[in-house]
Amino acid sequence: MGKVTGFMEYERVEEAYAPVPERVKGYKEFVIGLNNEQAKVQGARCMDCGTPFCNSGCPVNNIIPDFNDLVYRGDWRNAITVLHSTNNFPEFTGRICPAPCEAACTLNVNDDPVGIKSIEHAIIDRAWAEGWVQPQPAKVKTGKKVAVVGSGPAGMAAAQQLARAGHEVTVFEKNSRIGGLLRYGIPDFKMEKSHIDRRIEQMQAEGVVFRTGVLVGHLPEGSRITNDAKEIVSADELKAGFDAIVLTGGAEASRDLPVPGRTLDGVHFAMEFLPQQNKVVAGDKVKGQIRADGKHVIVIGGGDTGSDCVGTSNRHGAASVTQFELMPQPPEEENRPLTWPYWPYKLRTSSSHEEGCERTFAVATKEFVAGSGKDKGRVVGLKTVQVEWQGAKMVEVPGSEKEWKADLVLLAMGFTNPVATILDAFGIDKDNRGNARATTDGAASYKTSVDKVFAAGDMRRGQSLVVWAIREGRQAAKAVDEYLMGTSTLPR
Structure with missing residues (x-):
């Protein structure tokens, strides 16, 4: 504990943002990280608790x-060593993790928590700047071959850990670039893709082989999943060519809203809208890109994906942006004695909301309204009703019907499960939510019902956080290493 009284002497310092008028002009990151002195002061606020709840609140169990x-x-050099011991990619989590560790901080009982996420951000950015992040190739090769299907955070973490254990690792990705939803779902203004690119370079130096544009199995007819697959590899080919397979694809099946008018032009899933803009930022040409310029945009869904749609629409130059949430508005302050050290229920306002957005709570969409004349077949509005929650039952409020103008509607209501065809291609048992059935406990950890096939991340647990994906990728790598070698020195 560096300074015994630090938590009493110093206030929490938040990372700063570039001004709204400046940052909405482009897609660069706009967070201004802590400088060395600010990070030092934040570190001094840590109480070094006898029971560090932050450690258990963090899915990867960072040694905070x-x-x-x-x-x-x-001692920044040792700080990055400690951070990397539990987290392969702190530059990802330091930017986009909601920081459940801070909710669990003991200071958060009656004060502002330590700025753990901002410290993590500062450590990894300095480590890259100083050249401390270097490849760690295995000293001894095992001769075992492992296929990782999906290159999101779970797949990247599993691949890196397995390569460092000495296995020959090949990552298969259906899109033209590595990164999964980190690449195509997270807007560049939240995380620039150069952070993924330099990790790819590090992993290639460690022996990982990346194969992009390769679809494992097949897509369902009429699928809207964004992909640039040029080659298809069957499940049988992978099982014949590799000693173990790790399925780490995302939960890409978007939750739909089957109300009248759903098929009108201008009603899109968020994951049709967001990946297109990321591709444009990367220099790709996107034919018929969905744009919000000059439009009245309504985003249905109050989570992070909806917030990303808000920020992207504002950068397009939308005439207005409104976000709907089915649940009632949370309180501005959480009930700390009731919720600590768990994730609290409270109103969260993102940087995208601050850039311009009307937020409406406890509202249900009843119908998308079609235009006429030149707008025939296009959405021009939608009808809603206010709702009340009586326990778990939703009841419409009489007389609360309303019609809204809308030229573009983005459905951001979350994701239900992985694309079923990849699991079906391997013949893997699914749970009642459509995810790969695999436990995280005991000798069968992360194993599916099919021999030598493992599953981790959203493919196994359903829609979740990047930090949970990294945790599962790391743990699955250890399970695979034990399966191949009988024992493993990889951390869990």
Whole structure:
């Protein structure tokens, strides 16, 4: 513990943002990270609790008090060593993780928590700047071959850990670039893709082979999943050519809204809208890109994906942006005695909301309204009704019907399960939500019902956070290593 009284002497310092008028002009990151002195002060606020709830609140179990103390003492080199011991990609989580560790911070009982996420961000950015992040190729090769299907955070984490254990690892990705939803779902203004690219270079130096534009199995007819597959590899080919297979695809089946008018032009899934803009930023040409320029945009869904649609629409130059949420508006302050150290229920306002957005809660969409004349076949509005929640039952409020103008409607209501065809191609048992059935406990950890096939990340647990994907990728890598070698020195 660097400074015993630090938590009493210093206030929390938040990372700063570039001004709204400046940042909405482009897609560059706009967060201004802590400088070395600010990070040191934040590290000094850590109480070094006897029971560090932040550690258990973090899905990858980052050793937070240790790297806080090291930053306070100015030992940044060891700080990145500690951080990397549990997290392969802190530049991802330091930017886009909601930081459940901070909700669990003991200071959060009656004060502002330590800025753990901002410290993590500062550590990894300095580590890259100083050249401390280097390839770690295995000293001894095992001769075992492992296929990782899906290159999102779970797949990248599994691949890196397995390569460092000495296995020959090939990552298969259906899109033209590596990164999964990190690449195509997270807007560049939240995380620029150069962070993925330099990790790819590191992993290639460690022996990982990336094969893009390769679809494993097949897509269902009429699928809207964004992909640039030029080659199809069957499940049988993978099983014949590799000693183990790890399925780490995302939960890409978007939750739909089957109300009248759903098939009108101008009503799209968020994951039709967001990947197109990311491709344009990357320099790709996208024919018929969905644009919000000058349009009245309504985003249905109040989570992170909806917030990303809001930020992207504002950068397009939307005439207005409105976001609907089915649930009632949460309180501005959580009930800390009731919720700590768990993730609290409270109103969260993102940087995208601050850029311009009307937010409406407890509202249900009843119908999409079709235009006439030149707008025939296009959405020009939608009809809603206010709802009340009586326990788990939703009841419409009489007389609360309303019609809204809308030229573009984006459905951002979450994701239900992985694309079923890849699981069906391998003949894998699914749980009642359509995910790959695989436990995380015991000798069968992360194993599916099919021999030598494992599943991790959203493919196994359903829609979740990037930090959970990294955790599952790491743990699945250990399970695969044990399956191939009988034992493993990889951390769990």
